[in-house]
Every structure is written in C-alpha cells, then in structure tokens.
Amino acid sequence: MTRELLKALAGNTGYVAELSGEDHRLLDNAKPQRLTFEKGAVIFREGDPANHFLLVESGVCFNHRHLEDGSRQVIDLYFPGEVVALGELSGVVHSSGLTTFLSAIILAYDKAEMQDRFSRSPALSRLFMDLISQEQAALTDRLVGIARHCARQRVARFLIEMYARSSRAFRLYSGSCALPGKISPAAPGGRQGPYLVDIPQVLIADTLGLSVVHVNRVLRQFREEGLLRTQSQGIELLNVSVLEEVAGWAGEPLKPPPSCALP
Amino acid sequence: MTRELLKALAGNTGYVAELSGEDHRLLDNAKPQRLTFEKGAVIFREGDPANHFLLVESGVCFNHRHLEDGSRQVIDLYFPGEVVALGELSGVVHSSGLTTFLSAIILAYDKAEMQDRFSRSPALSRLFMDLISQEQAALTDRLVGIARHCARQRVARFLIEMYARSSRAFRLYSGSCALPGKISPAAPGGRQGPYLVDIPQVLIADTLGLSVVHVNRVLRQFREEGLLRTQSQGIELLNVSVLEEVAGWAGEPLKPPPSCALP
DNA sequence: CGGTTTTTTGATGGACGTCAACCCAAGTGG
C-alpha cells in the first residue's frame, strides 16, 4: 500500500536507492487511512489540528489561506503522487486550508507514528528533510515569481509547471486515475499530443496573485499568439517551448561561479 | 558554546523543556566554527554546496536570489539568535545566497555531524522539524503579503516584524552585540523608547517586491501621518499600534470553526 | 573636502484591478 509513498518519494529525489531493506519495511508497515472526497470538499481548514500527513492518490487539491478582505491566496496545488504540505508535518496546527477541486482519494498517515518511524531510521529522516527542503525551494520560487515577474511570465510559468506536474502524475500512475484533462504525452507521429491543463481561471488567479479578469486577458493574448487554445476541456498548450521562453526560463537565474566563504 | 543554539531554539518554540540531558549533551558537543564577516560580505552564493548550517551570533544578514534582469529578491533577514535557512539544511546546494549587511559573527555547524546527532535523538529531530515548519509558515506569510497587500500594508508589516525580531535579539543577548539601531524597549517613564529599525530602503524594497522610490514614498506618508520619523540612525517607530492597524493585523485571518474532515 | 552611496522628490506612463455587462455550457425541474 505504501508503495504509493515510495513512488512519490522516488519521483522527487534520487535517494530512495539509499534506503535499506529495514527502511522499506518501516514504510510498508505504515497503514494509512484511505479517504475519499468529492469535488470542492474541504479536507481541513486553517487552524485545524495537524495530526496526519497526506499523500494524494488520485484527484487534485490545493492549499490556501483566507484574508480579511475575503480574497484567498492559493499556496500550491497537489497532484497524484505528491505529498501535501510537508512543511506542516510537525506543526501543531495547519497554517493553511486544503480543498479539493477534483474529487480525490487521499492517503492519511498518522503523524506521530510516522515521526516515530523516522526517528528510527536516519536514512528515512534525511529523505524527508530533503523533501521538505525541496518544497521550501518551490515556495521560494513562487515568491520570487509573484514579486518580480509580470502577469505574462507568471501565467506562462504556471501553465508549464502544472503541465509538467500533472503529466508526471500521469506517468506514475499510468493513466489509472482521474487527472485534470487526462494528460497524455506527445504522440510520436510528429503530432503534438493534447498538452492539457484543466484548472479554472479563478484558481490560477488566486495562485498568482492576479485578478481573474487579467488572467483571462493574458490567456487571450497567448491564444492570439498561437501559443495555446482554450476549449471546454481546459487549456491546451500548443507551443511549450515558446511558452517557456515567455516564462523567462531562458537561462535559469545566472549563478556566479561557486566560491563559498565557508572552509 | 552551543548554549547559543539552545537560546535560539528556546526563543522560537516551547519544546526545549522536553529535551533530555542526553539531548543537551548532544547539542553541547557540537563544535561550530566561529566566522567573522564584514559589512556587505558574501557568505555563500546560490548554487554553492550547502555543507553547514548557520546560526547568527551577532550582526545581521539576509538571503536573496538574483534574477535574469539584474534585480534581486530578498527572502528573509536573520538577526542574532536566529538560524539561517533551515529549510536548506538537507539540500545539496543553497537555493539562495547569503550576504551580511552589518558585520556579523556566524556559528557554522557541520551539516553531516548535526544530522547524525538528530538521528540519534527523536526529540532533537522533532524540534528541528518544528523549526523548519515555522520557517515555512513565515515564508508563506511573506508570499501572501506580497501577493495580496498594497505597499502601505507591506511596509508597515515589515517595519513591525523587523522591530519585533531585532528587539527579541536584543533581549536574548542583553545588548551584548551589534544590532541595527541598538534597539531598546520602551522606557517605563511613559516616554516611548527609540523603536528603531535601521535597514537601508533598498533592502526593504527588495524584500517586499517594491521599488526603492515607492518604499520611500510610503515612508514619507507615514512620516506625515506622524507614525514614524526617519533620522540618520534609521527609522524610528512613533506609533506602533496604528502601524499594526495599517498592516491589516486587525483581526488575524479569521479562522472558521475548526472542523477537521480527518477522523 | 571630493567621490560615492543613500534618500528624496517630481513627472510620466504602463500594468493591472475593479465594475459591469454578456455569453455559453451544463444541470434541473416541470
């Protein structure tokens, strides 16, 4: 059952190979609850006690925070095979709510039990810290994106990221589960496969700190430039490479030559 | 020596009490290197290998990322008694650079060694996960702030946060170290003490995703409203409570009644 | 005291939010 978990981990880091048989046994023994939620269901709210940590088995959900003025900020989306809000693993309460936007199946692992397991295996412990580290890096990326990039770049980047993540989920599960837009990879015959991202524009807006109206405008612009097509079944990316360019991923933040001051 | 570390941890969470004598010994045995940096020194850059994790003993530094267009985004500032970029603790390379803006003394603990210690003590391990969790929550706060609040709110919030953190540092070290603006708490005689925040406006701008010019304008507005005074020695907060109101901290994101879907 | 970094201020324009419609697909119930 917790093969799921291993798959998830494997997909994110290369460390799984370093786990011993004992480590695998520790993971396999973890018995999660399997919970089913409908589209739009609230899994937990801000301030709820955080007693479990969650793995998405199928469907899609997102975590978010509400503001005084009634608007909300979406922090991140979670696709099948991804672990939800790892950074809150040890927090006492959830600092953000979690809601599904497609009906989802969630595996819930008891937090205390898992922490016990971690403390029994340095390798496992390290693995999870790595995952948290990764998650934080992603969060930082989002911060930089919102603070320093214009709407075009943010939207382009978002589309690419979501396409990549949902198609990873597709690969992991070989199409055995509900995905937004039932992604499939590019057909070999030269024809572009349907690069679909089926996420309501409100969600995009709330994730990127934009208004729905403006997100729509940017999408229209992309449409006019032939970069994508919007259909009832979501957004179809027609020209990923140009979108990547628009996103400003030309050359990854140029890193000056490594020269650490630490001995 | 690693009393420093304990103080830092104690300041952030209530868990220190739960550590056993053995745990304390583990911490005390850690021998960090003590490194000195001048004002404006680069401690490490994006992409440098992350072999240590760092505790600020005195001075102030900040971590940041550079963008293609030459601008930079400051992720967070670190005051004495704070642990730097915990989320990168287990990452292979730093995802952001670290620079001092006041000459600083940094304690550098060997990462591998510390991870070894953690894995030997569940309590320690848990403590650190909590810290990481906290850091991530702070990062999320910043994200929401930038995505959803206007310049006035962001600046007000920034000032309050930095004042609080630097004065905490002051309390921890009882004034024994260099602080931005040599904060001291309110004098008892009814007179407001010098609530000082001495941070260059460029840094504020780069943290909040604003231009220096606009940060300055907001500060002028606050000045005209009698909320603060800018002097050679930094920004003096004259009316913290009104600033808090401006920051939109009226009633902390209203949390709906806890009702967790998880059993 | 000259050179350099910070702060300050004005003028101008663009990016994006807000308001207010209208359209379209999918249900829903009679």
Next chain:
DNA sequence: CCACTTGGGTTGACGTCCATCAAAAAACCG
C-alpha cells in the same frame, strides 16, 4: 422538450497603484 438557474469564461471602459526615468539633496567615507 423547454424555461430557468448557475457557474465559469469573455470582453470593454475606466481608474489607480506603482515602476521608471531623471535629478537634486543629504549623508557617508576616506
């Protein structure tokens, strides 16, 4: 089968917050 509803998408007009450009003033430093 058709009125009605509902939720999302689409579009235009208009205003504003904030970036940009430019330049002076002030503070800092050797």
